[in-house]
Amino acid sequence: MKIHPFHLIAPAVLVLASACSTVQPPTTLLTQAQERVRQAESVGAEESAPLVLREAQQYLSEAEKSMQKEHFEEARPLLEKSLISSELAIARTGSQKAQKAAEEIEKNLDLLRREAAPGANRTSNLYQ
Amino acid sequence: MKILTAVCIMIPMLWLAGCATTPNQNSRINELQQQINELDSGPDGKQYAPIAVREAQESLDKLKNFKGKDEQYEHQVFLTEKRIEIAREMVTQKQAEETVATAELRRKDILLDAAQQESAQARNLAATMAGRAQELERQVTDLQAEETERGLVLTLGAVLFETSKANLQSGAQRTVQKVADFLNQYPERNILIEGFTDSQGGDDYNHQLSEDRAKAVRDELVKNGVDAGRIDIHGYGEQYPVASNDNAAGRQQNRRVEIVISKENGADVSDRTSMR
Missing domain, CATH: 3.30.1330.60 (OmpA-like domain)
Structure with missing residues (x-):
């Protein structure tokens, strides 16, 4: 029996078609991912976590393209990736802000420790 | 028709092969578990970000019991890695916030310490002066x-x-x-x-x-x-x-x-x- 290319393609097409037809567009997830990217931008991730933020933005734009082509199965993991990348960007921004504050405090305490040491010259007004 | 049957059998077989956990995946899971364990508690045994750590652990647990396609497995690895990173940032943030929160207490400690050292120094000085006065008296008598x-x-x-x-x-x-x-x-x-x-x-x-x-x-x-x-x-x-x-x-x-x-x-x- 002669092998017709159709014999190979048909099952694959069938599998794909059945997958597509049952998948609902992940619209809620899309909204969430878009909001999360905006949130990351608004807390200052552009400065504190630029690489992760870019990742989140790229996954989101790929997901949006897939949605337009109605490749919902493809869009879902992309949206999940975007969402979690945004979360990381937000977490990293928060942690960097806290670390900066802690460093500042640590510096002040060091200064105080040096000034409070007996015999030290007191020049600044850390004693209020 | 034989070939179509063969193809239909082979697809699920390939699928199954993808599901089986390979040694490579095992070492990856171990590595991620290791990272979570290191996060789990600070040096003092204190948990700084228990929720974020638990979420990372749950994500990894899904990976351990994973049954699905290779690409889905990779996706879950991606999510787990990100969850671990998030937990790590949370732990760092909480530790830094603790530093800030305890700063006032430490500031007072430093001042208290300094005050104590100063009063000890003042006492020493007074004792020295008293000693010198006595010495002077003794010398005057001597001479x-x-x-x-x-x-x-x-x-x-x-x-x-x-x-x-x-x-x-x-x-x-x-x-x-x-x-x-x-x-x-x-x-x-x-x-x-x-x-x-x-x-x-x-x-x-x-x-x-x-x-x-x-x-x-x-x-x-x-x-x-x-x-x-x-x-x-x-x-x-x-x-x-x-x-x-x-x-x-x-x-x-x-x-x-x-x-x-x-x-x-x-x-x-x-x-x-x-x-x-």
Whole structure:
């Protein structure tokens, strides 16, 4: 029996078609991912976590393209990736802000420790 | 049709092969588990971000029991790695926030410490001063000094000098050195050295001799580190006798050098002539 290319393609097409037809567009997830990217931008991730933020933005734009082509199965993991990348960007921004504050405090305490040491010259007004 | 059947069988087979956990995946899971374990608690056993850590663990647990396609597995790995990173950031943030929150407490600790050290230092200083006052008293007694209106007067007896000579005898040098040590402890006080003789010999000669003796004591003091600028000298000859010149014992008492130390820091010792 002669092998017709159709014999190979048909099952694959069938599998794909059945997958597509049952998948609902992940619209809620899309909204969430878009909001999360905006949130990351608004807390200052552009400065504190630029690489992760870019990742989140790229996954989101790929997901949006897939949605337009109605490749919902493809869009879902992309949206999940975007969402979690945004979360990381937000977490990293928060942690960097806290670390900066802690460093500042640590510096002040060091200064105080040096000034409070007996015999030290007191020049600044850390004693209020 | 045979081929179609074969293809239909092979697809699920490939699928299953993808599901089976390979050694490679196992080592990856172990690695991620290791990372989570390191996050789980701080050095003091304290959990800084328990929720984020639990979420990372749940994500990894899904991976451990994963049944699905290779690409879905990779996706879950991606999510788990990100969850671990998020948890790590949360832990760092909480630790930093703790540093900030405890800063006020630590600031007070530092000040309290400093205050305690300072009061200890003040006590030491007071003790040192008291010790020095006592030492001064003891030395004054030692040198047979006398408190007068003009200041502290030390009398160096005539035994320090040979008759008609102005140079100090060797035994006298130790006495003068003691005086010098005493003076060096009170560098702000000025000194007047007064020389006296007995009534034997002419006035001019006695005057010169008394001055020479005063100078000899001054030079010895300077040799022992006393600043020459603090010292004035005066020769009085046979004036101001302290005993009768009629007998040898009295005359010996009259041959003397007196060192007067000012009462106040920086003040000059007043002259005898200006006193009365």
